[in-house]
Amino acid sequence: MEVIKKGTTIQSLQIGMGILDTIAEQNSPLKFSDIQDLTQITKSNLYKYLNTFIQLGILFRNKDTGEYVLGSKLIEYGMAAVDQENVIDRISPFLLEINKRSSSTVLFSSWTQNGPMIVKDINNNRGINIGAQIGTFLPIRSAAGKVFMAFMDEHTIHEWKAKEFMQIPQEMARQLEDECMLIREKEIAFAREPLISSVSSVAIPVLNYQKKLLGSVIVVGFSEFIPVNENNELSQYLIQISKEISGSFGYRSRVK
CATH class of the missing domain: 3.30.450.40 (GAF domain)
Incomplete structure (x- = not known):
């Protein structure tokens, strides 16, 4: 088994995956404030992550409620997997x-x-x-x-x-x-x-x-x-x- 050494990972990607893990673990739609409370990421940085994920189809934001859920792109990845x-x-x-x-x-x-x-x-x-x-x-x-x-x-x-x-x-x-x-x-x-x-x-x-x-x-x-x-x-x-x-x-x- 190959050991991944420290320093060979991309921290921003790890943070992003952590955000997705947090949303997935709750198993229910979350508002921005909910995600911020759970992740403790600064509001400005969290907004950038969430906005990027929405553009990629990894997250979906309900315009009426402002709540975030996992997006269709993740379903596609899961189906392929x-x-x-x-x-x-x-x-x-x-x-x-x-x-x-x-x-x-x-x-x-x-x-x-x-x-x-x-x-x-x-x-x-x-x-x-x-x-x-x-x-x-x-x-x-x-x-x-x-x-x-x-x-x-x-x-x-x-x-x-x-x-x-x-x-x-x-x-x-x-x-x-x-x-x-x-x-x-x-x-x-x-x-x-x-x-x-x-x-x-x-x-x-x-x-x-x-x-x-x-x-x-x-x-x-x-x-x-x-x-x-x-x-x-x-x-x-x-x-x-x-x-x-x-x-x-x-x-x-x-x-x-």
């Missing part, structure tokens, strides 16, 4: 079909170092707040979070899982462990209002020929329209189309 672009292209027709059939928002999430993240969304009604958008990291108690917990390699998700379990009651953690066994068997997961009130989700895995999880397709909508178990017409449809999606990557499901 995890080699998911071909996956997105292949599943997009399925996402459109599911959106039409369910009349609800359809998302696709893939794994990142910080947990499952939404990388694609099909939402015909932008006026509805579903509590998630491209770039949102999903908690373990969400339907997609449960899918990643059930199908991802334990070594890969160990740190994320431990961090998530620290934020929920022990009883809920035990229930999630038990629920994962059923999710592996049925290849579908459900969550009641995991992010915001009145909005629930159902998720299915996308697996390849090695049974490796490539991501999760999520249907999100008002709780009254989202199923709570597999004994539902929409659930049965999702289980079936999950077989088709994963089948396109060589996976052969044993779910009957």
